[in-house]
Amino acid sequence: MTMTPEEINRTVSQLLDQAPGRSTRARESVLNILLSAPTALNHHNIEEVAKQRDLSIDRVTLYRTLDWLVEQGVAHRIASVNRSWYFSAVAQPDMEPHAHFHCKKCQQIYCLEDVQAAPMHNLPKEYQLEEADLCLQGQCVTCNRDANG
Amino acid sequence: MTMTPEEINRTVSQLLDQAPGRSTRARESVLNILLSAPTALNHHNIEEVAKQRDLSIDRVTLYRTLDWLVEQGVAHRIASVNRSWYFSAVAQPDMEPHAHFHCKKCQQIYCLEDVQAAPMHNLPKEYQLEEADLCLQGQCVTCNRDANG
DNA sequence: TGTAAAGTGCAACTATGTTACAGTTTATCC
DNA sequence: GGATAAACTGTAACATAGTTGCACTTTACA
Numbered sequence: 001m002t003m004t005p006e007e008i009n010r011t012v013s014q015l016l017d018q019a020p021g022r023s024t025r026a027r028e029s030v031l032n033i034l035l036s037a038p039t040a041l042n043h044h045n046i047e048e049v050a051k052q053r054d055l056s057i058d059r060v061t062l063y064r065t066l067d068w069l070v071e072q073g074v075a076h077r078i079a080s081v082n083r084s085w086y087f088s089a090v091a092q093p094d095m096e097p098h099a100h101f102h103c104k105k106c107q108q109i110y111c112l113e114d115v116q117a118a119p120m121h122n123l124p125k126e127y128q129l130e131e132a133d134l135c136l137q138g139q140c141v142t143c144n145r146d147a148n149g
Numbered sequence: 150m151t152m153t154p155e156e157i158n159r160t161v162s163q164l165l166d167q168a169p170g171r172s173t174r175a176r177e178s179v180l181n182i183l184l185s186a187p188t189a190l191n192h193h194n195i196e197e198v199a200k201q202r203d204l205s206i207d208r209v210t211l212y213r214t215l216d217w218l219v220e221q222g223v224a225h226r227i228a229s230v231n232r233s234w235y236f237s238a239v240a241q242p243d244m245e246p247h248a249h250f251h252c253k254k255c256q257q258i259y260c261l262e263d264v265q266a267a268p269m270h271n272l273p274k275e276y277q278l279e280e281a282d283l284c285l286q287g288q289c290v291t292c293n294r295d296a297n298g
Numbered sequence: 299t300g301t302a303a304a305g306t307g308c309a310a311c312t313a314t315g316t317t318a319c320a321g322t323t324t325a326t327c328c
Numbered sequence: 329g330g331a332t333a334a335a336c337t338g339t340a341a342c343a344t345a346g347t348t349g350c351a352c353t354t355t356a357c358a
């Protein structure tokens with residue numbers, strides 16, 4: 001997921017061209033920000049990055065833009081323990097469902113694309129399962145390294 | 150988890166006596182409500198049940214009471230997709246961590262005490278894991294039965 | 299039964315997300 | 329290239345979930 005700025009720009013254009021809506025400044029900026037981030041971001045995080053880049057995105061527009069990106073399958077929405085939604089870009093449309101890791105120290109949320117929720121054996125069969133999210137918590141690579149010197 | 154009202158009262162007293170705080174009307178009522186419920190409840194649900202029972206519990210007191218019950222290990226707190234916390238009673242102190250099922254139709258959250266998050270193989274070992282929550286979504290037993298006649 | 303600490307109630311506040319509606323921009327057609 | 333309708337954006341006002349500060353009340357216990 002480490003892309004050069006040019007690769008990010010190219011991916012943004014590709015993804016937006018494929019989607020059935022208009023390509024606007026807000027959508028480009030937000031998707032660019034998501035693709036550039038190593039972790040999932042919430043609204044607040046995205047607003048901050050936008051501010052750093054001297055982009056001003058209206059709060060409501062940001063909400064709507066993120067909804068739209070999720071609808072288009074270009075971003076995915078992650079529920080978190082701190083009652084806000086987190087978002088991460090979906091660069092390839094065939095991305096598998098995967099686990100998320102919430103670091104209790106730095107509060108970042110990582111997508112662990114290689115870790116999936118295991119199939120369940122003893123779920124009573126009267127429950128009709130549609131989604132299974134595996135939400136891990138603990139300390140992330142970076143914080144762990146910082147702590148252990 | 151189906152207890153008679155007398156059993157519930159007895160359990161409430163036992164659990165509160167064991168805890169290092171005071172036994173108050175709010176704590177008794179809330180714990181009673183949680184023990185009586187077949188699913189996990191959020192603040193709003195609890196307020197409604199309390200109202201039905203002609204108990205009036207202040208909003209803030211309810212928040213604090215629930216925090217306290219969780220601290221004491223008498224209730225557990227479940228993050229949900231609709232940005233509110235859900236709570237369920239922990240009748241036995243040695244209850245295992247278990248999966249939760251959120252019904253997309255009736256919005257209830259069920260504790261599936263027999264379903265656990267499977268141990269993970271491919272979590273990079275630099276991540277220090279402390280908790281693993283398995284959050285299932287779909288249609289619950291009741292809604293499924295209603296739909297299939 | 300008096301007292302200190304623990305718990306409660308109220309008001310005001312913060313954070314996150316939503317709705318309505320008028321104004322602006324985009325894609326498209328001529 | 330310019331006009332047009334639909335799509336998108338910005339503002340204000342609102343809704344919901346949860347928190348904080350502080351005065352008041354209740355509990356446990358000597």
